[in-house]
């Protein structure tokens with residue numbers, strides 16, 4: 001497949017506006033500004049573009065919830081979610097650091113379609129290079145007349161602001177992110193009201209992921225049918241960035257058609273298993289919050305939203321974590337549990353207490369002090385956290401725990417009986 005999202009990666013000077021424009025950059029913005037904003041929204045709807053941040057909500061449908069006639073007193077806002085905090089995920093960073101103008105053009109085209117007059121790019125605090133690259137690119141774009149007042153003489157004005165995050169996983173959740181932009185502690189809040197009604201500073205807001213927004217210029221340039229022709233079916237379309245880490249020879253981010261088979265990604269693009277002769281044991285397909293898959297569940301699995309859901313997991317952020325047969329699955333789950341216990345904002349009791357209990361029980365099992373009852377208690381604690389909290393962080397902790405227990409129960413039982421892992425490296 002022709003690369004689009006990563007076409008400028010590796011090109012010398014790809015961060016500069018000169019190189020970006022030489023390669024056709026900002027021509028789509030000029031085209032978009034001559035279009036009817038609603039026609040852009042319809043095009044994005046027809047393309048089948050679904051959010052790349054995790055949930056896979058159709059982007060065009062989300063955009064259509066925004067007010068059509070904002071006023072100076074009640075403007076529309078667009079937020080680009082560049083928090084990229086799900087463990088295993090490093091795909092947005094590739095765009096931000098290598099092709100910042102693609103993201104800016106995507107933000108501008110999308111903001112125009114939604115009649116937004118301001119874009120906030122919320123970037124995780126640890127991405128210091130990314131923040132600098134974006135600031136510089138915004139300066140260049142402003143000087144060239146693509147950002148600011150009366151863009152390209154269209155009468156439409158829009159500013160872009162980079163907001164550096166506070167270094168908390170929870171700030172990637174959209175309502176927490178908006179609260180954080182406002183300068184407050186990034187605690188999530190209940191929906192409704194949805195961001196399109198009550199977002200940043202109470203104004204109508206749409207939040208989209210970096211990769212989602214970076215797809216938009218190509219949809220406008222080449223048309224919805226081009227985008228929809230890539231992928232598994234009409235519900236799973238477009239180019240997709242897959243990040244592969246763990247026990248592979250060639251970890252990295254690969255741009256492939258949506259729905260590329262998982263084993264093709266691992267064996268062909270990521271170079272196959274890291275250590276010769278070591279078999280694949282398990283894969284986390286979409287970042288640490290998504291249920292783990294056994295090796296036998298990976299064969300023939302297409303990496304798209306619906307296929308991964310059918311297999312009992314989630315495409316999530318398409319962060320593929322590969323584990324070979326030497327992996328101590330109890331140790332992996334303990335590490336994941338530590339992350340969620342540390343990152344729970346503490347607002348909701350089931351999440352605050354549940355994530356802590358999951359970590360404590362797993363620690364006990366790993367110390368060789370677990371009891372057979374611990375396994376059922378673990379599952380019950382996790383089950384009692386699901387679907388009842390303000391935001392899905394509790395589910396993000398409970399889902400992997402329950403799937404590890406279900407799929408690798410023999411390893412947990414071995415730990416309880418013998419005080420150690422059954423695998424050689426354990």
Ligand SMILES: Cc1cc2nc3c(=O)[nH]c(=O)nc-3n(C[C@H](O)[C@H](O)[C@H](O)COP(=O)(O)O)c2cc1C
Pocket residue numbers: 050051052053054055056057081082083084085086169170171172173174175207208209210212213391392393396
């Ligand atoms: C705990 C938590 C963390 C999240 N972190 C991120 C993140 O780092 N980046 C992201 O794009 N979406 C993240 N999301 C999803 C966002 O809430 C939101 O759905 C997404 O930004 C919408 O963009 P999209 O429709 O383009 O996918 C997170 C969700 C939760 C519950």
